Amino acid sequence: MEKFPKGKRLLTRLDYSRVFSGSKRIQNKAFTLLIHHKNDASCCKLGLVISKKVHKTAVQRNRIKRLIRETFRTQKQLKRADYVVLAKPGSATYSNAQLLTMINELWSKTEKNK
Numbered sequence: 254m255e256k257f258p259k260g261k262r263l264l265t266r267l268d269y270s271r272v273f274s275g276s277k278r279i280q281n282k283a284f285t286l287l288i289h290h291k292n293d294a295s296c297c298k299l300g301l302v303i304s305k306k307v308h309k310t311a312v313q314r315n316r317i318k319r320l321i322r323e324t325f326r327t328q329k330q331l332k333r334a335d336y337v338v339l340a341k342p343g344s345a346t347y348s349n350a351q352l353l354t355m356i357n358e359l360w361s362k363t364e365k366n367k
Contacts, residue, residue, distance in 0.1 A: 257322050263300030263335060272300065272337045274298045279362050283344035283352060284321075286336040286359045299325045300337040308345035319351060332362060 267290055274341065276287040301321060303314045321338050325331075338359075 254303040257326065261296060261298055261325075263298050263337065268298070268335065269337065272335045276337075279359055280341075281355050281358060282358055283341055283347055283355045284337040285341065286363070287339070288363060289337075290332065295333075297325075297328075297331045297333060298335045300335070302337060302339040304340075306342045307340045311343040313316055314340075314348070315330060317344060317352065320352050324353060324360060328360050331360065332363070335365055336363075 263272065272287050272289040276289040279286045279288070299322070303316050303317055305314075307317065308314055317340050327338070338356070347355070
């Protein structure tokens with residue numbers, strides 16, 4: 254299993270607030286993707302917001318996080334930017350295959366909206 258290094262993660266409150274304040278939004282039934290384009294980026298960074306409203310058990314929330322991180326790692330064509338994925342309430346009811354399909358749709362829409 255590949256690791257997800259700190260250099261590829263949004264870590265601080267300032268990072269998240271920058272993305273939330275000035276970003277482009279793409280969404281579907283299960284997720285909202287926020288994209289904040291920046292010029293000084295050496296790589297893409299990912300932040301996740303999976304609240305207890307999505308599902309009350311940590312097992313289900315962590316399953317969603319793992320799936321999102323794995324799809325982010327496999328995306329080679331993403332533009333240098335900060336990305337935050339928010340899971341919508343009820344997204345834990347979908348199967349892994351459905352979640353993968355929906356998140357991959359969002360990644361492909363980022364290419365169209367460059």
